[in-house]
Structures are given as structure tokens and as C-alpha cells.
């Protein structure tokens with residue numbers, strides 16, 4: 001290929017016009033519903049006291065003998081981080097702990113939504129409870145586990161609605177659900193009052209930016225999938241000087257085995273995957289129930305004819321006719337695999353498919369929490385994530401990504 005020709009080509013070896021042109025319909029393969037797991041928490045929960053630090057001497061003895069956090073104190077974690085050669089090891093451990101706890105809360109609420117037959121996002125209350133609850137847990141756990149430096153969190157939710165008249169009941173539900181999840185985990189002997197809950201949400205108001213460290217959180221990514229009982233993710237990343245240096249993706253309904261085989265998820269297999277990656281250290285997956293992490297890498301397919309590609313389940317989020325047309329031009333034969341959330345990035349990173357195409361409708365502005373964790377999981381697994389013009393995604397510009405041309409993630413061979 002001559003240089004002039006190469007310059008005209010975009011990612012996937014296609015001219016930019018082909019990436020941004022239009023349409024051809026494609027048949028689809030939707031990921032089979034993951035088998036549901038028994039809820040760990042009833043929902044809605046009965047109310048219970050919001051502060052239970054022991055006062056009597058006998059309960060003080062019980063308090064002294066309480067189960068301790070398994071991963072050790074922040075100081076110990078920092079020492080381990082230095083010893084392991086991963087400068088973000090303490091942050092990674094905290095991030096995994098935070099999203100695992102949030103995933104438990106979300107699973108309990110999703111079970112309730114599915115069982116109660118709520119199928120529309122219009123009935124917002126349980127979704128709202130889970131969104132806020134997940135953000136609160138992640139915010140609280142990070143603050144308790146990572147003590148170094150100022151705390152900055154760029155997250156989707158704020159407490160404005162919960163501070164309005166009439167929101168008292170839902171705030172109480174959220175408070176109870178958060179406290180119950182913490183108590184049930186056995187990790188901390190602490191509970192929170194409503195004001196602490198509201199301020200944990202508002203910790204997520206940071207604007208991010210090019211300097212310092214910022215956590216980036218989507219407390220429930222793929223809300224529509226969550227309501228349907230399908231895929232969703234709790235996505236948490238860390239920015240350091242404008243770069244994503246760490247990412248974790250809790251995908252409670254994603255099979256642990258590959259979803260490249262349509263029957264793969266029905267092999268009696270476990271669901272609940274936790275992807276993680278730290279810059280320069282590779283990417284891993286483990287079960288949300290705590291199996292040992294295993295290194296993952298993107299697939300080595302070099303001919304799109306043998307590739308399958310991921311895209312949003314929701315056509316409102318990505319133009320299915322355009323992605324179908326791109327796939328056709330590439331020679332992809334398999335129908336698209338449509339799933340919600342950054343579970344797509346996780347599945348791509350472990351080689352379940354070769355390409356993820358995301359082309360929102362004109363005017364949509366992507367938020368950093370929808371891609372930060374997923375993109376580092378893919379790049380650390382050996383893949384590439386760019387916009388349709390081939391530029392790296394820039395997470396240093398605040399709460400939004402500065403692009404309007406779509407996102408492509410794939411392995412180096414297909415790019």
C-alpha cells in the first residue's frame with residue numbers, strides 16, 4: 001500500500017467516508033439472557049437503625065472481634081503496591097472492592113425489578129435506587145480505602161433530586177440499602193446517616209481534567225439493559241494527569257466463559273465477571289465471587305471474514321444501519337452481537353469478538369465514564385481504541401469526550 005493511500009484510510013483499513021457513510025441492514029444475534037442468581041438482599045428492605053457503633057462493653061468485645069477487611073489497611077496496601085511493582089496496586093484493590101460491593105447492591109435491585117415485572121425505564125424508582133446506591137458505595141469505599149491525596153470523583157449522579165421535598169422516602173430506601181449491603185459484606189463495621197449518603201453522591205461532581213488524579217465512575221452503565229434484566233456494568237477508572245491508568249468493570253450478568261459461541265453461556269457456566277487493567281500491567285478477568293484473576297488478551301483474528309463484532313443493543317445509542325454497512329464493507333459474515341454497556345469492552349478484551357463499533361446519532365456527546373474503564377481493559381489486553389478518525393480517546397477534557405465521529409475498538413491485526 002502506498003503512503004498516500006494509507007493516509008486516506010481510517011481505522012479498519014476503510015476510508016473515513018466508508019466509516020461515516022450509510023447503511024445496510026444486518027441480522028443480529030443478541031446475547032442470550034444470563035441465568036439469574038439468587039438475590040443476596042431483599043428489596044425493598046425493611047428500615048433499620050442508621051448508626052450502630054456499639055456502646056456497651058459486651059458489644060465492644062464483639063466489635064473488637066468483628067470481621068476485618070480482607071485486603072488490609074490502606075497503608076499495608078500501599079506497601080504491597082510498591083513491593084509488587086504496580087504503582088497503582090492499592091488503587092486497583094480498592095477499585096475492585098468498591099465495584100464488587102456495588103454489584104451486589106445492583107444485583108439485588110435487578111432481581112426485584114425482574115420479579116416485579118417492571119420493564120420500562122418510565123418506572124424509575126428502583127433504577128434510581130440502584131444508580132444512587134452504586135455510586136454511594138463506590139464513593140464511600142474509595143474514600144475509606146485510598147487515603148493518599150485529595151479525593152476527586154467524576155460520576156454520573158448528583159443529589160439534587162434527592163434533596164427535594166417528596167424524596168424523603170426514596171432517600172431512606174437508598175440509605176437502608178447501602179447500609180445493608182455494607183453490613184452484609186462484613187467488610188466494615190460502619191453505617192451512614194442520610195446526610196453522609198447525600199454527600200457521598202455529591203463527591204461525584206468533580207469536573208476531572210488534565211491534571212491530578214480523578215476517579216471516573218458509571219454506577220450503572222447500560223441502565224436500559226439493567227431494567228430489561230440483561231447486561232450492565234459498574235465501570236470505574238482512574239485518571240492520572242489526564243491518562244486512564246486503571247480500570248475495572250464489574251459485569252454481574254456476563255458469563256465467565258466466552259460469549260463468542262452463542263451456546264457458550266448456557267453451558268451451566270457461572271455469570272459475573274470482573275475485568276481489571278492497570279497501565280503497563282496487562283488486563284485480567286476474575287469472577288465477581290472471587291476466583292483468582294487470569295490474564296486476558298484480545299483475539300488474534302486478522303481477517304474480518306472470521307470476525308464477529310459488538311455493538312449497542314439500543315439502536316438509539318449507535319446507528320445499526322451504519323455499523324451493518326461498515327461490517328459488510330469489511331467482509332464480516334457473522335451478525336452483530338448486541339449487548340448493553342461496557343460489558344462489550346470486557347468481552348472484546350478476552351477475545352470473544354474482534355471488533356466493537358459505536359456510532360451514536362449526530363449531536364450526541366460521549367461522557368468519559370462510558371469509555372474510560374472499558375478502553376484501558378481493551379488496550380491492556382493488546383487491543384486498540386480510537387475514534388473513527390483514528391485518534392486516541394482524550395479523557396483529559398472534563399466530563400465529556402471531545403469527539404463526534406464514533407468509536408472503534410479492535411485488535412491490532414484488524415485495525
Ligand SMILES: Nc1ncnc2c1ncn2[C@@H]1O[C@H](COP(=O)(O)O)[C@@H](OP(=O)(O)O)[C@H]1O
Pocket residue numbers: 218220221222223224311312313314316317318339340341342360361364367370
Ligand atoms: N442517544 C445516545 N447515543 C449514544 N449513547 C447514548 C445515548 N443515550 C445514552 N447513551 C449512553 O449509552 C450508554 C449505554 O451504552 P450501551 O448502548 O453501550 O449500552 C448509556 O449509559 P447509561 O446506561 O449509564 O446511561 C448512556 O451514557
Ligand SMILES: [Mg+2]
Pocket residue numbers: 218220221222369370
Ligand atoms: Mg453509561
